[in-house]
Amino acid sequence: xxxxxxxxxxxxxxxxxxxxxxxxxxxxxxxxxxxxxxxxxxxxxxxxxxxxxxxxxxxxxxxxxxxxxxxxxxxxxxxxxxxxxxxxxxxxxxxxxxxxxxxxxxxxxxxxxxxxxxxxxxxxxxxxxxxxxxx
Ligand code: THU
Numbered sequence: 504x505x506x507x508x509x510x511x512x513x514x515x516x517x518x519x520x521x522x523x524x525x526x527x528x529x530x531x532x533x534x535x536x537x538x539x540x541x542x543x544x545x546x547x548x549x550x551x552x553x554x555x556x557x558x559x560x561x562x563x564x565x566x567x568x569x570x571x572x573x574x575x576x577x578x579x580x581x582x583x584x585x586x587x588x589x590x591x592x593x594x595x596x597x598x599x600x601x602x603x604x605x606x607x608x609x610x611x612x613x614x615x616x617x618x619x620x621x622x623x624x625x626x627x628x629x630x631x632x633x634x635x636x637x638x
Contacts, residue, residue, distance in 0.1 A: 506575065509534050510608050512542055513557075513579040520544040520557065528581045529557035531588075533565055536572040541565035558592035562599070575604040585614040587621055597625035 509532050517530025522545055529545040543560025580586060585607035596603055596618055603618040628634060
């Protein structure tokens, strides 16, 4: 699975987005370490704050399949230029990989980062928690 195909998967799922309020359709495709791909789209609600982003939707789907190690995420929107994931999604993605490749495409343009560049200091929990940050 290369990034081109991952982007194609994100584009395909973006067409299924439920975005009647913003009109901004987002698709995300997560490439797992085992080669599997897990997709999600944004799901808006009449109570706007209940909206779920595409990236978190993809993470939820992967976790439900028992998959939690990822190499890359592709994001495709119907906007004019590529966007990075929102802050909340960066934090959720950081739970699973700081060296994740994040590639975003829109309007015929593409941008690429690592998650560590986009969120250099995620919240990592307290020392006594599993995986929690230690000094
Ligand atoms: N959205 C995402 O799906 N991912 C992001 O990272 C940013 C925003 C969605 C949420 C909402 O449905 C629409 O884009 C406009 O904010």
